[in-house]
Amino acid sequence: MPRLRGIHHVKFPVSDLAVSRAWYEKVFGFEATLEFPDEDGVVRGVAGTAKGLGESFLGLRENPDAAAGFRGFDPVGFGVEDRAAAEEWASHLDRLGIEHSPVIDATIGWILVFHDPDGTQIRLCSFAEHGIDQTGRKGYGRTADA
Template sequence: MPTFSKVSHISFSARDADRSAAWWREIFGLKDLDRTQGDGWRAILLIHPATATIIEFQQHDANRGETFDPARTGFDHMGFKVDDPAELDEWQRHFEEHGVTFTPVVQREYGSVLTFKDPDGIQFEMFYRADHP
């Protein structure tokens, strides 16, 4: 079976790519990597230096400005792994200080979750699970 080495990048459709990129720079310390464009769209690529995770924000000319809805077919959410449950509390304080929309840490049977949303309402999680691969 063919394989791949890691996830190359994740790309989100944003109402305002500049605003989304600025938010991710401020909240997560992402750094500019590249800008690109095509017919009817433009994109900003950011990188998280510690993990080499690349997040792209595409702004399509045809975007009608609607907010994200996880109930529609497509993307539901993305989870970021933390290695210690105490980090969830640190993230929660960080989100409070920066006015990020979030739901406080919840303990579930499968792990501990801190859910938050970006400027377009896209849902993300900070996630801890003992023995997480």
């Protein structure tokens, strides 16, 4: 099997590029480094960096139909170190006035859930594990049978 190096980019469909760009700048420190104009020269997408994503890019592409289809869906889980980091993010979101879940004891670690302006669910998931056995708990994962 050939090896993957990692995630090159994550692209979110959005209904209003200006609104979403401002939101991702405020929440994640997003900095656009590329713009993607349509055939009429109107910029319909941007891509760039966000603090903590390393070499991976974050992209926003204006596509109202796709954005509506993503509403309530969590296409990616961004990683945080541990519960303390999730709590730090909760405080950051509180300062910005963005509604979010409490820090949740998820299947193997902690998660914090919130939504972008189009309702796409953003999950911050800890790499640290909590050691709680969630087997049999409705809505939680379990070890896959090989």
